Amino acid sequence: MANEATSNAASDHGHGGGHDDHHHEPNFFNKYIFSLDHKMIGKQFLLTTLIWLFVGGALALIVRWQLAYPGGNGEPAPRIPIIGSILEAMYGKPDITGDVYNMAFTMHASVMIFLVVIPMLVGAFGNFCIPLMIGARDMAFPFLNAASYWIMWPAIGLLLTSFVIDGAEGAPAAGWTSYPPLSYLAGDGQTLWCMAVILVGASSVMGAANYITTIVTMRGPGMRFFRMPLTVWSIFITSILSLLATPVLTSAMIMLLMDRLWGSSFFIPAGLSAGLDASTNAFNYASGGGFVVLYQHLFWFYSHPAVYIMILPAMGIVSDILSTFSRKPIFGYRPMVYSISGIAGLGFIVWGHHMFQSGMNPALGMTFMLSTMMIALPSAIKTFNWLATLWRGSIRFTVPMCFALAFVSMFVIGGLSGIFMAATPVDMHIHDTYFIVAHIHYVLFGGSLMGAFAGIYYWFPKMYGRHMNYTVGYVHFWLTLVAFNVTFFMMHIVGLGGMHRRTQDPYAKYVYIDGMLPMNRMMTWGAIILGFSQLLLLGNVIWSIFKGKKSEQNPWNANTLEWCAAPVGPGIHGNFGEFLPVTYRGPYEYSSPETDEDWLPQNKDLSATVAKSS
Amino acid sequence: MNSMRRSRIAPLALAALVLAGCSGDPMNVLPESASVEADDIDHLIYLIIYVTGIVFIGVQALFIWFLFRHRARPGVKAKHVHGNHTVELVWTIAPSLVLVILAVYQADLWVRLKSATPKDNADAVRLQIFAKQFEWNFRYPGADDEYGTKDDLVSTGNLVIPVDRPINAELRAMDVIHSFFLPNFRFKQDAVPGLRAPLWFRSNKLSADRAPVADRNGELQQLNYWDIVCAELCGNSHSAMAGRLFVVSSEDFEKWLAGEKLEGIPGHSFVGPARSTPGKIWERWSWQDSSAIKGPPRWSRNPFGEDDLGEDAVSDEDEDEDF
Numbered sequence: 063m064a065n066e067a068t069s070n071a072a073s074d075h076g077h078g079g080g081h082d083d084h085h086h087e088p089n090f091f092n093k094y095i096f097s098l099d100h101k102m103i104g105k106q107f108l109l110t111t112l113i114w115l116f117v118g119g120a121l122a123l124i125v126r127w128q129l130a131y132p133g134g135n136g137e138p139a140p141r142i143p144i145i146g147s148i149l150e151a152m153y154g155k156p157d158i159t160g161d162v163y164n165m166a167f168t169m170h171a172s173v174m175i176f177l178v179v180i181p182m183l184v185g186a187f188g189n190f191c192i193p194l195m196i197g198a199r200d201m202a203f204p205f206l207n208a209a210s211y212w213i214m215w216p217a218i219g220l221l222l223t224s225f226v227i228d229g230a231e232g233a234p235a236a237g238w239t240s241y242p243p244l245s246y247l248a249g250d251g252q253t254l255w256c257m258a259v260i261l262v263g264a265s266s267v268m269g270a271a272n273y274i275t276t277i278v279t280m281r282g283p284g285m286r287f288f289r290m291p292l293t294v295w296s297i298f299i300t301s302i303l304s305l306l307a308t309p310v311l312t313s314a315m316i317m318l319l320m321d322r323l324w325g326s327s328f329f330i331p332a333g334l335s336a337g338l339d340a341s342t343n344a345f346n347y348a349s350g351g352g353f354v355v356l357y358q359h360l361f362w363f364y365s366h367p368a369v370y371i372m373i374l375p376a377m378g379i380v381s382d383i384l385s386t387f388s389r390k391p392i393f394g395y396r397p398m399v400y401s402i403s404g405i406a407g408l409g410f411i412v413w414g415h416h417m418f419q420s421g422m423n424p425a426l427g428m429t430f431m432l433s434t435m436m437i438a439l440p441s442a443i444k445t446f447n448w449l450a451t452l453w454r455g456s457i458r459f460t461v462p463m464c465f466a467l468a469f470v471s472m473f474v475i476g477g478l479s480g481i482f483m484a485a486t487p488v489d490m491h492i493h494d495t496y497f498i499v500a501h502i503h504y505v506l507f508g509g510s511l512m513g514a515f516a517g518i519y520y521w522f523p524k525m526y527g528r529h530m531n532y533t534v535g536y537v538h539f540w541l542t543l544v545a546f547n548v549t550f551f552m553m554h555i556v557g558l559g560g561m562h563r564r565t566q567d568p569y570a571k572y573v574y575i576d577g578m579l580p581m582n583r584m585m586t587w588g589a590i591i592l593g594f595s596q597l598l599l600l601g602n603v604i605w606s607i608f609k610g611k612k613s614e615q616n617p618w619n620a621n622t623l624e625w626c627a628a629p630v631g632p633g634i635h636g637n638f639g640e641f642l643p644v645t646y647r648g649p650y651e652y653s654s655p656e657t658d659e660d661w662l663p664q665n666k667d668l669s670a671t672v673a674k675s676s
Numbered sequence: 677m678n679s680m681r682r683s684r685i686a687p688l689a690l691a692a693l694v695l696a697g698c699s700g701d702p703m704n705v706l707p708e709s710a711s712v713e714a715d716d717i718d719h720l721i722y723l724i725i726y727v728t729g730i731v732f733i734g735v736q737a738l739f740i741w742f743l744f745r746h747r748a749r750p751g752v753k754a755k756h757v758h759g760n761h762t763v764e765l766v767w768t769i770a771p772s773l774v775l776v777i778l779a780v781y782q783a784d785l786w787v788r789l790k791s792a793t794p795k796d797n798a799d800a801v802r803l804q805i806f807a808k809q810f811e812w813n814f815r816y817p818g819a820d821d822e823y824g825t826k827d828d829l830v831s832t833g834n835l836v837i838p839v840d841r842p843i844n845a846e847l848r849a850m851d852v853i854h855s856f857f858l859p860n861f862r863f864k865q866d867a868v869p870g871l872r873a874p875l876w877f878r879s880n881k882l883s884a885d886r887a888p889v890a891d892r893n894g895e896l897q898q899l900n901y902w903d904i905v906c907a908e909l910c911g912n913s914h915s916a917m918a919g920r921l922f923v924v925s926s927e928d929f930e931k932w933l934a935g936e937k938l939e940g941i942p943g944h945s946f947v948g949p950a951r952s953t954p955g956k957i958w959e960r961w962s963w964q965d966s967s968a969i970k971g972p973p974r975w976s977r978n979p980f981g982e983d984d985l986g987e988d989a990v991s992d993e994d995e996d997e998d999f
């Protein structure tokens with residue numbers, strides 16, 4: 063308690079004011095809702111994204127259900143349980159028509175990418191961890207920070223409205239990539255979708271500016287750049303990526319909006335037949351002058367770096383967790399930092415690998431092929447360093463560790479499948495097939511989400527001062543790992559077999575895909591189990607917030623400042639007591655010969671104890 | 677004795693692996709191949725399967741071994757080590773070599789697949805492919821070898837081509853992006869509004885000789901066409917945008933062009949631009965037939981050298997821009 067008082071006084075120096083809640087206890091409203099405390103904002107991000115995880119999951123189950131039970135052979139498609147009623151309420155009938163199906167996978171990916179993975183990894187963990195881990199009292203711009211969370215809500219509102227604004231035909235249904243002219247011709251939901259993406263992008267940019275400033279200017283005493291934990295490093299570099307790449311996406315969205323609303327024709331070529339005009343029964347000729355593929359360049363110029371925005375923070379989190387639970391320094395700390403930077407740099411010159419078959423000049427494809435091959439290299443280096451970190455460690459299989467290990471193992475599969483697609487002739491066959499879907503999910507679910515789950519179990523005691531239930535945690539882990547692989551591994555096989563993606567009923571027209579129906583059924587059941595398993599996580603989080611076992615100050619015997627320097631439990635505004643912690647060494651001094659314990663906190667002054675004992 | 681056996685088995689196994697890579701689809705996951713280029717791509721797919729397979733097995737085996745071997749045990753402290761320069765160098769250089777070799781190895785094939793015209797295409801068949809929601813339309817120039825004249829042949833949904841002869845097509849889209857995907861040829865090219873994408877492919881197998889395909893009940897179906905798939909999301913009936921590719925003998929192809937009815941193969945739907953049965957669509961095609969555009973399209977700066985189709989294939993302006 064005494065701690066709290068002094069720290070509130072001290073926080074005057076930490077962040078130049080702008081709010082006056084350090085003179086008295088903040089009221090409920092300021093503490094839980096419009097909080098400017100980075101820890102609370104991080105938790106707000108976390109809970110919001112966890113809830114959206116289920117919306118995204120339900121949308122994915124629409125897709126999977128349709129692929130498993132499409133009807134055909136004269137039989138009608140069986141009604142999808144539960145979700146069927148929601149569809150009925152929204153669109154008047156429970157059927158998964160072509161429009162509903164396209165809406166489902168479009169919104170699935172949009173929700174997962176823009177409302178789950180990016181805000182969870184960057185928003186939640188970035189916010190929560192950075193100031194605590196670098197020994198700062200808060201973010202550089204607390205107000206901007208709160209704004210970066212609250213601007214998500216108009217985006218969420220727009221996306222929710224877009225589902226129903228024009229019935230099933232009006233919802234966004236042009237894929238998360240939303241290529242024009244399809245997105246140009248689409249219903250009003252698409253307009254809302256573009257606006258939502260602009261807002262989410264604004265949130266990313268606000269967060270990125272804040273993180274970069276905080277890390278550059280507010281590291282605590284002794285916290286040199288090369289003493290920062292890899293979580294902080296990875297979010298730092300991620301922020302540079304978002305800051306540089308997101309504006310390009312925003313421009314593309316604005317141009318698309320202008321094309322849709324005011325006929326600007328940035329992307330629309332002359333002579334496009336925009337369907338028959340009902341009144342004149344003639345084709346609507348677009349005035350033209352634009353180029354369709356330009357949109358793809360702009361979109362992927364953002365979205366390839368974005369896939370690294372979605373994985374780098376998870377890589378950082380996983381590195382920290384692997385080191386902690388192997389009781390061993392991370393192998394190759396500096397090579398790890400350099401390879402993160404390498405990924406970020408190369409990430410800007412590989413976007414064309416999404417466009418090998420797009421009508422881009424194939425000569426250009428060759429250069430993108432080479433850079434894409436090379437971007438697999440830093441990922442390989444990181445993997446080898448993780449392996450070497452495990453080597454001769456003393457591995458504790460805690461729940462966060464299990465998820466971190468799953469990350470490594472699954473990421474290997476996703477990275478290796480990338481090499482198939484980087485080989486341009488092979489990509490000609492597997493582009494736009496389920497092979498790509500397999501790749502995406504091995505890196506984004508097997509990678510990013512596993513890493514995020516690891517982070518949730520790991521930092522939960524810090525966030526709420528309580529442990530999660532680890533028995534439920536292990537069940538969650540095994541169900542997730544097994545069901546994930548059942549769901550996604552076979553997608554490689556059907557993809558190579560030529561089953562293309564984004565198809566509502568491919569069985570009806572293609573006999574060779576009809577033969578893959580049994581495999582698709584199995585994937586669907588994997589997906590259903592995978593989806594329901596995540597309820598264990600949500601339930602565990604909510605239950606543990608109120609009822610979890612109380613946590614000690616440093617439950618994992620970790621070295622980093624958030625465990626060693628900040629007071630027990632959910633923490634206080636201003637993070638540290640009267641004095642900021644002083645950092646004496648890097649974050650990974652586990653099993654060091656300098657001490658008898660197998661951990662050595664970053665802020666422990668060894669010279670002082672030596673002096674005392676001698 | 678033992679070691680001798682081992683030393684003999686290792687190269688044999690390796691040779692088997694390589695041979696398997698050269699011959700078709702040992703894992704039986706790919707659609708039946710219908711062209712030489714498909715075989716070449718399959719070869720590359722298998723090469724990458726083996727390379728990544730070795731890495732995959734190596735990494736996962738080490739991983740599981742470490743988890744088992746180095747699990748926490750009482751009294752055993754972890755080794756305090758921060759890294760090692762030599763191993764970092766090794767595992768940086770080794771994979772980059774593999775990656776660069778892969779990149780260089782497959783570059784040649786890419787050039788061959790995407791050149792506007794194949795090298796030996798004296799007897800190439802010219803045609804245009806128009807993609808629209810949700811059907812494929814094919815137009816042959818007819819005897820005068822020019823589009824937009826009375827002897828044009830048009831076919832909707834069905835493409836008929838001769839075996840062993842290269843097809844030089846130009847691919848266009850009328851409304852949104854589509855993608856011309858031939859799973860049995862491992863061939864794909866997006867159809868983009870506003871772009872005349874050049875493409876070529878060549879079949880070495882009659883579609884009537886296609887191996888039976890199993891349906892969802894495991895029953896084998898004998899089909900006499902290869903599938904044409906639209907692989908790019910193009911709207912609510914995207915998954916129904918299928919076409920059929922009939923590969924027939926050269927003689928049969930000439931008969932088909934002449935309007936003779938062939939067993940099991942649909943005829944072309946109509947001749948000439950005047951009879952515009954699908955009405956509006958045909959109007960749109962004529963409209964796209966700008967008289968300024970003659971000859972087959974090519975990538976704006978043909979990166980892969982000369983076209984072999986002949987002088988008249990290249991308009992004069994194009995010639996000037998060519999490097």
Ligand code: HEM
Nearest residue numbers: 369373415416434438441477480481483484493494502505
């Ligand atoms: C090891 C390095 C990687 C390589 C060589 C690689 C390569 C590729 C290539 C060539 C494509 C385009 C395939 C196509 O559409 O034909 C692709 C798609 C994709 N990759 Fe990767 N990738 C790698 C790692 C990652 C990572 C780490 C992530 C995300 C965390 C990721 C996420 C994606 C996504 C989301 C797509 C598909 C986007 C879409 O079309 O909807 N990739 N990758």
Ligand SMILES: [Cu+2]
Nearest residue numbers: 366369415416
């Ligand atoms: Cu990419």
Ligand SMILES: [Cu+2]
Nearest residue numbers: 854906910917
């Ligand atoms: Cu299509």
